[in-house]
Amino acid sequence: YLLLPVINLDGLLAVACQEGSYLHEDFENYLEFNLLPRMNPYPLPSSVLIIHNAWIHHGGRIDELCEEQGINFHVSSPLLT
Numbered sequence: 001y002l003l004l005p006v007i008n009l010d011g012l013l014a015v016a017c018q019e020g021s022y023l024h025e026d027f028e029n030y031l032e033f034n035l036l037p038r039m040n041p042y043p044l045p046s047s048v049l050i051i052h053n054a055w056i057h058h059g060g061r062i063d064e065l066c067e068e069q070g071i072n073f074h075v076s077s078p079l080l081t
Helices: 024-038 062-069
Strands: 002-008 011-018 048-051 072-075
Touching: 011 024, 024 062, 062 072
Parallel strands: 048 072
Antiparallel strands: 002 011
16 A cells, blocks of 8 residues: 655645555546645645655646646755765
């Protein structure tokens, strides 16, 4: 199982759990139907989404979905070792 929680300063904002890995389409659906409806347009609270640099976080409709909701979206830089 894979657990996908999102937290903000007030606690748990959204969560999903599914058996097996998340694919790009799964992540987009999670954003569109679970997470983004619980967020607010920037600059209101819960309006900035920062995610790590995983391959499923790039391309597709992710930028478009965030832009439509007024979400300030950022992908973190890869960690340097």
